[in-house]
Amino acid sequence: MSPGDKLPPQRLLADAWVLPGYSNPAYREAERRGLTEARVGSGTRVRGSQADEPEFHHLSRAGADSIDLSLSIPMPNPIRAEQLAFCLQQIASQPEITRQSLAYQPEQGNRSQREILAEWMTLHELPVEASELIITEGGQHADYLAMQALIRPGEAVASAALTYPGMIAVARQLGLKHLPVPTDHQGILPDALERLCQQQKIRLLYVMPEYNNPTGEHMSQARREAIVQIARRHDLLILEDGVQYVIAAQRGIPFYRLAPERSLYIFSVSKIIEGGLRFGALRAPSNLIPRLSAALRAQCWSVPGLMGAIACQWLSSGNADTLIDWQWAEVSKRQAILKKELQHYETEAHAYGFHAWLKLPEPWRAVDFVAEAARRGVTLIASDPFCVGSHPAPQAVRICVTPPADTAVFETGIQRLATLLQEGPSHAAPLV
Numbered sequence: 251m252s253p254g255d256k257l258p259p260q261r262l263l264a265d266a267w268v269l270p271g272y273s274n275p276a277y278r279e280a281e282r283r284g285l286t287e288a289r290v291g292s293g294t295r296v297r298g299s300q301a302d303e304p305e306f307h308h309l310s311r312a313g314a315d316s317i318d319l320s321l322s323i324p325m326p327n328p329i330r331a332e333q334l335a336f337c338l339q340q341i342a343s344q345p346e347i348t349r350q351s352l353a354y355q356p357e358q359g360n361r362s363q364r365e366i367l368a369e370w371m372t373l374h375e376l377p378v379e380a381s382e383l384i385i386t387e388g389g390q391h392a393d394y395l396a397m398q399a400l401i402r403p404g405e406a407v408a409s410a411a412l413t414y415p416g417m418i419a420v421a422r423q424l425g426l427k428h429l430p431v432p433t434d435h436q437g438i439l440p441d442a443l444e445r446l447c448q449q450q451k452i453r454l455l456y457v458m459p460e461y462n463n464p465t466g467e468h469m470s471q472a473r474r475e476a477i478v479q480i481a482r483r484h485d486l487l488i489l490e491d492g493v494q495y496v497i498a499a500q501r502g503i504p505f506y507r508l509a510p511e512r513s514l515y516i517f518s519v520s521k522i523i524e525g526g527l528r529f530g531a532l533r534a535p536s537n538l539i540p541r542l543s544a545a546l547r548a549q550c551w552s553v554p555g556l557m558g559a560i561a562c563q564w565l566s567s568g569n570a571d572t573l574i575d576w577q578w579a580e581v582s583k584r585q586a587i588l589k590k591e592l593q594h595y596e597t598e599a600h601a602y603g604f605h606a607w608l609k610l611p612e613p614w615r616a617v618d619f620v621a622e623a624a625r626r627g628v629t630l631i632a633s634d635p636f637c638v639g640s641h642p643a644p645q646a647v648r649i650c651v652t653p654p655a656d657t658a659v660f661e662t663g664i665q666r667l668a669t670l671l672q673e674g675p676s677h678a679a680p681l682v
């Protein structure tokens with residue numbers, strides 16, 4: 251069969267071979283492997299080849315007629331087009347800024363852009379000096395840069411057992427040993443981390459203290475302090491991922507303020523303005539800046555100045571704050587909807603977080619829930635891509651609250667999931 255070809259309706263096969271309502275295991279497996287795509291009302295089709303797909307496998311998963319709850323992206327808003335036009339006009343009307351933006355940049359990043367960013371971060375209660383920042387092409391690049399520059403192939407890094415897949419990909423690409431640390435409702439367990447550090451040399455601990463992606467756990471102050479003590483005792487670097495921006499009033503004290511001498515902090519505008527700008531920064535202790543800058547120079551010489559100029563114009567004009575105020579009010583409304591609709595089920599989420607983690611009730615399996623949700627027009631991600639190493643995948647799914655432009659559409663998606671949970675999995679067990 252070729253990409254786009256339609257498979258025979260499962261119903262026909264079921265009528266011919268087995269029980270009515272039977273869900274064919276071959277169809278389920280093909281969909282799980284990404285070979286086919288099921289859409290409500292239009293059946294199952296063969297997907298395009300890898301070469302036709304966008305690079306992030308999950309970016310192509312939601313069909314046009316599906317409610318996408320799979321991506322952690324900023325909430326759509328047409329005001330961005332106006333704001334971008336304003337930024338570009340501002341840059342084009344200032345010859346010196348235009349000249350600087352188009353020139354080669356120093357590897358640490360354009361000095362005035364670092365100053366604007368440091369000022370903005372400090373104003374938003376993330377106090378930093380321009381000299382501590384290295385401009386990067388977004389958060390993923392900052393993650394890669396830190397690990398490439400500071401950890402050697404074969405050395406060990408640790409993170410929560412379920413973590414951001416981009417970190418898993420970096421560790422794999424760089425040939426690092428990536429070890430999972432067990433967690434509770436506050437994230438990484440200090441005792442488990444201590445044991446791991448006693449067993450072997452760990453170079454770096456990756457953390458998302460505000461709400462872990464995907465499991466949503468928030469680290470208390472006491473938990474952060476316990477982790478800092480372990481990091482000091484065993485000489486660990488701490489790589490704190492702040493890409494999932496949380497408004498200052500809802501944020502704890504970042505690790506880089508508790509242990510500035512060993513902590514790196516990742517900032518990005520991807521969840522604030524848009525991910526396509528590819529603009530972020532890595533805050534690092536001053537003794538590490540030369541190594542990080544040298545690694546960035548080897549990778550790409552420097553980050554494009556024009557993207558930085560746009561992002562800095564967006565931040566300094568106050569337009570980013572308008573987006574932040576609007577977006578986080580909407581996010582908290584959607585989190586409240588999710589909490590209410592799924593109140594009978596076990597969920598973990600930050601009240602201002604981009605996603606929630608739903609632990610599926612027995613006897614649901616995550617792959618079946620994702621496939622059944624897709625059939626009902628809702629796209630989700632199961633736990634597998636978040637598992638470090640061979641850590642077993644829990645029967646849970648990540649629900650992102652931001653992709654739908656319309657809150658009513660989001661609510662419909664959540665209601666469909668609530669109905670699905672209430673109905674339970676199809677009773678027809680595969681016959682062997």
Ligand SMILES: Cc1ncc(COP(=O)(O)O)c(C=O)c1O
Pocket residue numbers: 322387388389390391414416458463491493494518519520525529530
């Ligand atoms: C926790 C986390 N870190 C890093 C990234 C990547 O950030 P960026 O898009 O700025 O590269 C993401 C993106 O979703 C993320 O969720």
